[in-house]
Amino acid sequence: GALVYQYPRRTICKSGTSMRMECQAVGFQATSVAWYRQSPQKTFELIALSTVNSAIKYEQNFTQEKFPISHPNLSFSSMTVLNAYLEDRGLYLCGALDRGTGQLYFGEGSKLTVL
Amino acid sequence: GNSVTQMQGQVTLSEEEFLFINCTYSTTGYPTLFWYVQYPGEGPQLLLKVTTANNKGSSRGFEATYDKGTTSFHLQKASVQESDSAVYYCVLGDDTNAYKVIFGKGTHLHVLP
Numbered sequence: 363g364a365l366v367y368q369y370p371r372r373t374i375c376k377s378g379t380s381m382r383m384e385c386q387a388v389g390f391q392a393t394s395v396a397w398y399r400q401s402p403q404k405t406f407e408l409i410a411l412s413t414v415n416s417a418i419k420y421e422q423n424f425t426q427e428k429f430p431i432s433h434p435n436l437s438f439s440s441m442t443v444l445n446a447y448l449e450d451r452g453l454y455l456c457g458a459l460d461r462g463t464g465q466l467y468f469g470e471g472s473k474l475t476v477l
Numbered sequence: 478g479n480s481v482t483q484m485q486g487q488v489t490l491s492e493e494e495f496l497f498i499n500c501t502y503s504t505t506g507y508p509t510l511f512w513y514v515q516y517p518g519e520g521p522q523l524l525l526k527v528t529t530a531n532n533k534g535s536s537r538g539f540e541a542t543y544d545k546g547t548t549s550f551h552l553q554k555a556s557v558q559e560s561d562s563a564v565y566y567c568v569l570g571d572d573t574n575a576y577k578v579i580f581g582k583g584t585h586l587h588v589l590p
Contacts, residue, residue: 405581405583406566406578406580408576411576464575466523
């Protein structure tokens, strides 16, 4: 069946440093991958949508300069949180759509703690 | 704009009790509605979805009806088990973009043995 793996599961980083997270789709082709953030006390926000061979679309309040994304093939995507500060804390999720079933699968999440 | 409201932050029940989690939404058009469940340490998993107004979705004993009249999509289960303890999210889909889902704030269900 379709699965989405995400790693690392959790990272603790110092303020001002960066954290990279990866997302792997297994069992289906992830033409598009979306990245979300769940901040403390908030629900999930869409950061950006990445489609292979297409420009990445960032939502309002999120930029490529802060959250660069790579999506080189149909099974892998990565996102980096550059210069992380306290407000960047949270659970980052990747989501990939299995076009065969129309179902959106989420990874397990990468929890970022900033000291 | 589009929004989803879950008023209950936490629900505590004993096993075999009836579960009701409130969800209302605001949108134009006829979006798909979902319930996702998130167990500790995992990402959200699809529990059920309904694409057509006035239809009911069900899975693993849970059910929810897409009520366009009251703009509600409440989640129910007749008899909960301890293993149902998790966070439940009511989610509003987007007609034009499958990724632009809007999550409610989530309801933490705690089932006592």
